[in-house]
Amino acid sequence: MEAVQILRQRARGxxxxxxxxxxxIAILLALGIGSLYxxxxxxxxxxxxxxxxxxxxxxxxxxxxxxxxxxxxGHAVFYGIGGYTAMVLMYxxxxxxxxxxxxxVLAAMGAAYxxxxxxxxxxGAYFAIAxxxxxxxxxxxxxNINYLGGSEGLQLPATYYRGYSIAGYHGLMAxxxxxxxxxxxxxxxxxxxxxxxxRSKFGAGLRAIREDEDAAEAIGVDTxxxxxxxxxxxxxxxxxxxxxxxWKRMIVLPGEFFNLGLSIEAIISVMLGGAGTVLGxxxxxxxxxxxxxxxxxxxxxxxxxxxxxxxxxIAELLPMGIIGWxxxxxxxxxxxxx
Amino acid sequence: MSVEKGEILGLIGPNGAGKTTLFNVITGVYKPDRGKVIxxxxxxxxxxxxxxxxxxxxxxxxxxxxxxxxxxxENVLVSIKFSNRKMSDLEAAEEAKRILEFLGLDRHAHMxxxxxxxxxxxxLELARALARKPRLLLLDEVLAGLNPAEVSYMLEKIxxxxxxxxxxxxxxxxxxxxxxxxxxxxxVLHLGRKLAEGTPEEIATNPKVIEAYLGDxxxxxxxxxxxxxxxxx
Numbered sequence: 001m002e003a004v005q006i007l008r009q010r011a012r013g014x015x016x017x018x019x020x021x022x023x024x025i026a027i028l029l030a031l032g033i034g035s036l037y038x039x040x041x042x043x044x045x046x047x048x049x050x051x052x053x054x055x056x057x058x059x060x061x062x063x064x065x066x067x068x069x070x071x072x073x074g075h076a077v078f079y080g081i082g083g084y085t086a087m088v089l090m091y092x093x094x095x096x097x098x099x100x101x102x103x104x105v106l107a108a109m110g111a112a113y114x115x116x117x118x119x120x121x122x123x124g125a126y127f128a129i130a131x132x133x134x135x136x137x138x139x140x141x142x143x144n145i146n147y148l149g150g151s152e153g154l155q156l157p158a159t160y161y162r163g164y165s166i167a168g169y170h171g172l173m174a175x176x177x178x179x180x181x182x183x184x185x186x187x188x189x190x191x192x193x194x195x196x197x198x199r200s201k202f203g204a205g206l207r208a209i210r211e212d213e214d215a216a217e218a219i220g221v222d223t224x225x226x227x228x229x230x231x232x233x234x235x236x237x238x239x240x241x242x243x244x245x246x247w248k249r250m251i252v253l254p255g256e257f258f259n260l261g262l263s264i265e266a267i268i269s270v271m272l273g274g275a276g277t278v279l280g281x282x283x284x285x286x287x288x289x290x291x292x293x294x295x296x297x298x299x300x301x302x303x304x305x306x307x308x309x310x311x312x313x314i315a316e317l318l319p320m321g322i323i324g325w326x327x328x329x330x331x332x333x334x335x336x337x338x
Numbered sequence: 339m340s341v342e343k344g345e346i347l348g349l350i351g352p353n354g355a356g357k358t359t360l361f362n363v364i365t366g367v368y369k370p371d372r373g374k375v376i377x378x379x380x381x382x383x384x385x386x387x388x389x390x391x392x393x394x395x396x397x398x399x400x401x402x403x404x405x406x407x408x409x410x411x412e413n414v415l416v417s418i419k420f421s422n423r424k425m426s427d428l429e430a431a432e433e434a435k436r437i438l439e440f441l442g443l444d445r446h447a448h449m450x451x452x453x454x455x456x457x458x459x460x461x462l463e464l465a466r467a468l469a470r471k472p473r474l475l476l477l478d479e480v481l482a483g484l485n486p487a488e489v490s491y492m493l494e495k496i497x498x499x500x501x502x503x504x505x506x507x508x509x510x511x512x513x514x515x516x517x518x519x520x521x522x523x524x525x526v527l528h529l530g531r532k533l534a535e536g537t538p539e540e541i542a543t544n545p546k547v548i549e550a551y552l553g554d555x556x557x558x559x560x561x562x563x564x565x566x567x568x569x570x571x
Contacts, residue, residue, distance in 0.1 A: 001447070003431035006411070204416050211405035217387040218365065218397055219470060220420040224386075331448040334409070 001331070009335035014199065017278050017338040021191050024282055028052070028184045036167045036177060045180055049248075051289045052183040056241035057266040058285045059190025064234040065267065066276035067197050068227060069210025070120070071128045073263055074135030075238060077115075078108045080257035081138070082239030083246035084148060090247065091154045096163070101182070101243045108239030109232050116231040120224070123213070132260065139258035153253040179248040183241065190237035194278045197233070198338055206230055207276065264307065265292075271314050274321030278338050283322050339525050339532055341474075346500065346507045348521030348538070350514075352551050355527040357510045358400055361476050365397050366390040377474065392422055396472035398463040400479045400510075406452035410443055411435075413451050413462055417469035434469070441465045441495060457488045464492070468499055475499075477509045481516055489513060493520055514552070518542065518561045526551065538562045 001009075031048055035041035061075045085107040086100035095103075119130040143151045164174045166181075197203040205226050208216035217223050246252045265288065273284020288310070295306050318325055327334045341347050349357050362368045364375055366387040374383045382390050405413050414434045418425070425433065438444040441461045446454065451462060460480055467475060477496070481489050493516055500507060511517040517524065517538070524541045526533040528550045534541060541547055542559045 003428060003435050006431050007427055201419050204419050207408065208405060208416050208420075211407060212403045214367070214387075215399065215403040215405065215466075217367075218391055218399075218403075219417045219466065220388050220391040220422065222386075222388045328450075331409075334448070 006335070009332065013336040013338050016336060017195070017198075020279060020282065021195065025184065025188050025191070028187065029181075032177070032180045032184060035180070036169075045176065047293060049176075049180050049183060050293075051285065052180075052187050053241045053245060054262075054265060054269060054289055055281070055285045056183065056186045056190055056237040057262065058269045058281050059187065059194055060234040060237040061263075061266045062194055062234075062270050062275065062281050063197055063206075064230050066270055066274075066280070067203055067206040067210065068230045070123075070227065070231075071267070072131045072231075072234070073128045073267065074131030074133070074260070075234070075266060076257075076259050076262040077131070077135040077138050078112065078235040078238040079242035079262060080135075080142070080254075080259075081108045081111050081235075082242030083252050083257045084142060084242075085239075086243035087154050087156070087246045087252040088148070090156055090160065094160065097178075097182070097243070097247045100247070101240055104243035105236055105239045108235040108242075112232045112235035113228065116228050120227045120231060135258055135260060135263065139254045142252075142254035142258060148254075149252065151254065153251055155251040156247075158250075175248055179244050182244050186237050186240045186244070189240070191278065191281075193233055193236065194281060197230075198278055202226065202229070210276070268307065268310050268314070271321055272310065272318075274323030274325070274327070277321070277323045277327070280321050280323040287322075339535065341506060341508055342523075343506050344504070345522040346509065346520055348517040348524040349508055349510045349527065350512070350517055350524060350541075350551065351527035351533070354529075356530040357527055358478055359530075360527065361397060361478055361508075361510065364390075364476065365395060391420075391470070394470075394473035395476065396467035396470045396474070397476040398460075398467050398478055398480050400482070402456075402459040402463045404451035404454070404459060404462050404466075406450065408451055409448045410451055410454070410462055410465075411438065411447040414438060414443075414465050414469045417466045421470040423471065437465050437469050440468075440499075442491075456483045457485075460484065460488075460492065461495075464495065464499075468503065471503065473504075473506060475505050475507045477507065477511075479510050479512060481511060481513045489516055496520065515561045 028048065031041065031044055035045040057075060057079055060078065061072060064070050064072050082104035085104040089095040089100045089103055115134055119127055119134065122130050142148045148154065158172060161171045161175055164171060164178060166174045166177050169177060197206065205216065205221040208219065208221050209223050209226060213223055242257060269284040269288045270281065272288055273282065274280025292303060292306065296303055320328060323337050327337050351357055359368065363370050366382065366385050369384055374381055376382065377390065377393055377395060405416065411434055414437055415430060418430050418433050435444065438447055441464060443458065443461055443465060446458060454462060464480060481492055484492065499505060509517065509521065521538055523536065524538055525535045526541060526547050533550060534544045534547050539562050542562050
C-alpha cells in the first residue's frame, strides 16, 4: 500500500468513528429529550443513566489502561473523589451542582497527579495492586472521618434541590432529568478525550509505552510525563460522573463510592470491547451493561458469576476484545476500526 | 574512550565485559557512579534516555524490543513521529515507507511486529533506529543470530545508511569477521575495563586481546587481511 492509500484508509476509519460517536451522543440526547415528554421512556432514562455512569468510568480508564497499558484496578477512586468533593461543597456550603462538578474534576486531577507520583513508578501487577491499595485507603479514610460523614456518609436534604428546574419539572423531579443530560455531556467529553488520544502524537507515545516502555524511552518518548498526563486525563470523566451521581442520589457512602466492583466492571467493559480503541469502549460497555441488566432481572443472585465467567471468557478467547479481534482480521479492518 | 565523528567504532569483548552496560550508560538508562558522558560536546551525564535520544542518538537492543502489537509500519511511524522533525502526516507516512523499503521490510509492512522472525526483527530494530535520523547510532549485536547471507545484507545496509545519513556508529559485535571488516577502530572491553584500542589489525595482533578473547591470533589476522584485500585495501 502506498503512503497516500494508507492515509486515505485511515481517514475513512476516522470518519466512521466520528459518525458512530456522533450517533451515540445523538441517540443519548434524543432518549433524554423524549423521556422529558413521554411517561413510558422514563424507565429507559434510569437504565441509560446507569449505563452512562459506567461509560464515563470506562472512557477514563481506557486512557490509562487501553492506550498506556497500565491496569488501574482502583480506578473507581476518582469516581469516589469526585462524588465526595461535590457532596462536601453541596452539603456544607450549598454550592450548586455545576460548580461542584468543576471542583470535583479539579480535585480528582490533582489527586491523580499526586497518586501518580507514587504508583506510576511501578509497573504491571505491582501498579495494579498499588491502585487497589489507594482505593481502599480512600474508602477507609472516608469511612472514618466525621467531616465526610463516616460510615453513614453525607446526605442532602430535599430542600437543597429547590432551585433546580427543567422543562416544567422542579426540584427533585428535575434532578433526574438534569443529571441525565449532564451525564450525556460527560460521555461526550470522554469520547472527545479518547478521540484526541487516539489520533495525536501523544496517543502514539502512550501506545509505545504500552508496547515497550524502555524502547519508547529510547525513541524519545518522555515516558514519565506522558504517563502522568494520561493518568490525570483518565480521572476526569469518572470524577464528573461521581459528582453527578452524588447529587442525584442525594447521598455519598464510602462503600458505594470507593467501590472495587465498579472498577472491575469498567475493566471488563474495556477489555471486552477492545482496549485502546474508541469503538471498543462503546461496544464493550453496551454489551456488558445489556447483559448485566438482563441477568440481574432474570437471575439476581448470579451476577457475580457473570463477572467471573466474562473475565475468564475474555482472557481465554478474546484478549484483544471484540474490536481488537476484528482489527487483527485484515489490514483494511485495522485501518477502518479506530 | 571517545568516538570520532564519522567513524565506525567496534566494541568487542567477552560476555559480561560490560559492553551493553556501557551502551546503557551512554544512552542514560544507567547513571554512572563516576565519570561523565559527553555527546556532541554536551555533558549528558544523568540525563533521562528520551532526552539523550532527542539529541540525535539512536540505539538498538541486544534482544530486539519491537512494539509487538503494532504493525511493522506503525513501529517505524512512531519512531518518525518522535524524531523531532516537523512533518505532515503524508511526509511521515512516505518516510516510513522509504525506510521500510530500504531494509526490505515493505512486504511485511502491515504484519504485526510480534509475528516477525529473528532476521526481520533485527531489521526492524535497525529501521526504527534509522527512522529517527540520528547522528549517532549505537548497534548492540545487531548481527547476532543471523546466517551468513543475512549478515552480509545487514553489513551492506549499515554501510549504505552510514553514507546516506552521515552517521557515526558504535557497534557491539561478536561476529568477528564482520567487525574486523567494517570497523575503522576497535575498542576491547574486558571485565568492565578498556583492555585495548586500535585499528582492526592492531587489535587482531594484540597479545592481551588474543589471550582474553580472540583465541587464535592467526585467524583474526586472516579475517582482517582477507577483507582488506577484498575491499581493495
